[in-house]
Amino acid sequence: xxxxxxxxxxxxxxxxxxxxxxxxxxxxxxxxxxxxxxxxxxxxxxxxxxxxxxxxxxxxxxxxxxxxxxxxxxxxxxxxxxxxxxxxxxxxxxxxxxxxx
Numbered sequence: 474x475x476x477x478x479x480x481x482x483x484x485x486x487x488x489x490x491x492x493x494x495x496x497x498x499x500x501x502x503x504x505x506x507x508x509x510x511x512x513x514x515x516x517x518x519x520x521x522x523x524x525x526x527x528x529x530x531x532x533x534x535x536x537x538x539x540x541x542x543x544x545x546x547x548x549x550x551x552x553x554x555x556x557x558x559x560x561x562x563x564x565x566x567x568x569x570x571x572x573x574x
Contacts, residue, residue, distance in 0.1 A: 474561050481566060485536035495532055495548065500559060504552060525553040
């Protein structure tokens, strides 16, 4: 995750701030307030139930003008329900990689 992030941050300078905003706004709204805007989907058929692996498809990046939430950046994260903890797994640009690996 760190290697992916550093590589992307060279291309998208605001990525660090955008990621903080994403975690505070969208992830908090989805898990704590049960607000679903269709931007986060659970990855299924992985062979395990816990933790939940989710993919955020709507990730706004200020470094990509006129793109908004459809910037093409994707974030894969694990959600530990009992602990209410989030662990970032992968971040990638959709133009470089079609699906998560």
